[in-house]
Amino acid sequence: MTETFDALTRLVAAGDVVVLSGAGLSTESGIPDYRGPSGAARRHTPMTYQAFTRDAQARRRYWARSHLGWRLIARAAPNAGHHAVARLQAAGLLAGIITQNVDGLHTAAGATGVVELHGRLDEVTCLDCGNLTSRDELDRRLREANPGFDAHIAQVNPDGDVDLPDEAVAGFRTVDCGICGTGMLKPDVVFFGETVPAPRVAECFTRVERARALLVLGSSLTVMSGRRFVIRAAKHGIPVAIVNQGPTRGDGYATVALDAPLGATLTALADRVAGPTRQGSVHPAGPGGRTGRPGPPRAGLAPTGGQPATV
Template sequence: MADGLAAGGVGTAHARPCTVDPMGLLADLVADGEVVVLSGAGLSTESGIPDYRGVNGRLRRSQPMTYQTFIGSAAARRRYWARSHLGWRHMAEARPNAGHHAVAELQRRGLVAGIITQNVDGLHQAAGARDVIELHGSLSRVRCLGCGERTPREVLDRRLREANPGWTARAGAVNPDGDVELSDEEIAGFRVVDCASCGGVLKPDVVFFGENVPRDRVAACLELAERAGLLLVLGSSLAVMSGYRLVRHAADHGIPIAIINQGPTRGDAHALVTIDARLGSALPRLLARLDAAW
């Protein structure tokens, strides 16, 4: 896909066409360093993890679990854990793609000052990135709503296997939040386990739809955004307020913003550069431009 560009003053209400080379302009901005990356689901689609709102998004076909539903219904928790028990295996097998590796390489070169991800898949870290702020948490951990204890997902996976030795459900389509489609009959035969320490309700250590991001995490992200030399948005439509808030915050502080995403985003009007492209090809091209300049 050909790169597209919309350029204008930072924080302007309307972007306007520009004739400069967008990838070249982005390379110049990144070369100055102090880049803060904000990544979304579009960065992980090339690793086999679908998104809700992208080109092939499933938001209309699969409604994600909400915090209120999970907390309020034992039946909903059984449905979630049955579906997630199978879907977790798919997520655990996912591997970082060229886009993740490019972000890690930019950090290794000292150009990236911080990485904030809306993703819950851990692929930034698997690619070698350090000190990643997981805005929406991680599916690799489980939290007890009673005592607050956090345990590795592998521990829960083992306990669920032991509690459901004869359960033979097969995974259908994998959803963006790591669960799969299952029939009511398959879900009804699934047994949920509780916290091994206190017997409390277990929840994945992620921020569900309808749940607030912890305040200290939000504060850390806002501080990164306002100290950035460039806020680089990768693979996010910015439809969720937790991500869009960071773009608006950066714009309010006069921080230049660049966006690479397939399709338009809610933050385009604030961006100095927008590139419509797949991350797995665009980010290696960015590295090549930086190499050529050096």
């Protein structure tokens, strides 16, 4: 463990690291993971974009569940892992942060220029007029439309919804866009069956290809959405480091793989390479764009192990 942590430290200390984070980074903030130690298997089929847009009953079920689950997401605060990543960025060691999470906790911890691959739950878009509003505003409108709505929350899922029986949501009232008056509202996240916007994916590939190393945090890399960046890094001879609790589908590409709790491990890493925390050294980021400008190309370091990359 010590030798692996030392190898991770050397990799990050060299700088120009791109971070790719997943749901496991947010479990210490109280948001469960599907596949990690705190995870639980889904009890219902994930909402697809096709079902959401074509089936009014499916939308009602989604918004009823999400309306209750949003309370957990809204209360969540950045944990030690998020703050450690922000410290690494403030120390000039990161060339970018890509997250598969939709909770906005990297930005809340003070990180800037975060590429949110799958969007954010705290924003809502109108599929007709394109208007973007805050989830807090939608929450207020849904509370007004559903006074006294309450139900037993059996399981809160990582994407911010809850498991509810159909009879509990039969009377739930949805609302339309508050700007155009009739438009269909959707959380500004990528649903199953929906593709990540091509420019966003392209920017992530660019960041990875220009990095000196890729650091994966809290992702099992089960789905290709995140694993493709690990494959791309390996293909370009860029070392990959993975910190996760449990095995991942990217371990075969990793130069360094550490199975350990994220919060304590990343705090120790930041202490080692960025110096101890100083009060006021990291400030929360204000509102702004969700992507930053990639840095100049850097020379990659050949990985010392792993499997040949295949695409």
